[in-house]
Amino acid sequence: MKVTANGLQIEVDDTGGEGRPVVLLIMGLGMQLVAWPNGFVRQLVDAGFRVVRHDNRDIGLSQGFDHAGTGNIVWETVRHRLGLKVRSAYTLQDMTQDSIGVLDALGIPKAHIVGASMGGMIAQRLAASAPQRVASLVSIMSSSGARGLPGPRREVTAMLMRRPLGRSEAELVAHSIKLLRLIQSPAYPQTDEELAERLTFSMRRSYRPAGLMRQMLAIGADDDRPQILPRIQRPTLVLHGEADALVPIACGKDSAERIPGSTFIGIPGMGHDLPPQVCTILANHIAPFAHAVDAKEKP
Template structure:
């Protein structure tokens, strides 16, 4: 369903029913809400939560920003490496306000804010500037964005710079599978058939590569987040795979160090994806953490 959030049309999926504590799931760079697997959502709902997913702006079925152009990603990357300000059509702060707008549209006062990768960065911003809306924060396979942290492995960066052979469905799926093979969880590999089924479903739902580029620039422009993380006071759990080839585990460790009182959990054999086994592990960490935060939040002060 569509809701109006921060003045934009945002696509939302709502699972679990009113009257329950809410978990807001925020997905990563270029990824649609369906990248949160249905079984993962159901596991959290079965644990007693109302689970909200949404397509971030410029991706999936949410409102796009094609009128803003894509900018020059190569030049902006150079600017970032030189320590200059990256120019972007919008910011991660804008996307954080979108997410809060989703809660507003659904009449939700507070939520557990859970984000993966870029979604973790957005979730961090929500917890930093809207603590009254944040029952707890869970940052998954994400980063503080601090300069000096390790980046993707060289072969991953090379693959990210390559373009698909064409824009027909088979070529796009094959290209994405090659990337996923580089960043997958080595302890929990998926077959090409499993990956192709999921990728094909996403492509047929929506395909918007220009939005991915604009979101990438928004990440590069977000240079204040390392400083503001120290102001987060909501209960925080940082989850990161020890085999992440896209966002190395040092990035998650740095995030946890910067947020006072946060908990850090390293997940053996997890990369930068969400296969069923990893989703089960994540849910088994998130559900009890959120339940404990709910209990503390209702306790008399």
């Protein structure tokens, strides 16, 4: 369903029913709400939560920004490396306001905020800028964005720069599988057939590469987040795969070190994806953490 959030039309999925503590799931770069697997959502619902997912602006079925153009990603990357300000059509704080707007539209005063990758960056900003809306923060396979942290492995960076061989659905899916193979959880590999089924479903739902580029620039422009993380006062759990080839585990550790009182948990064999086994591990950390926060704050 669509809601008006922060003045935009945002696609939302709301599962589990009212009267339960809410978990708001925020997805990463270029990824749609369906990238949170249904099985993961069901595990959280079975644990007693109402689970809200949404397509971030410019992705999936939410409102786009094609009128803003895509900018020059190569030049902006050079500017970032030189320490200059990256120019973007919108900011991660704008996307944070979208997430708050989703809570407003659904009449939800407070939620457990769970973000993955770029979604973790947005979740961090939400906890820092609107603590009254946050029961707890869970940052998954994300980063503080601090300069000097390690980046993707060389082969991952090379694949990210490579273009698909063509524009047919089969060629786009094959290209995406090659990338996913490089960043997958080595302890929990998925078959090409499983990956192709998920990618094809997602692509047929929505395919918006220009939105991904604009979101990438928003990440590059988000250069003050390391300074705001120490403001976070809500209970925080940082989860990160020990085998993450896209966002190395040092990035998650740095986030945890900057957030007062946070708990860091490294997950062996987990990369930068959400196969069923990893979803179960994550749910088994998130559910008791959130329930403990709720129990502690009950009068």
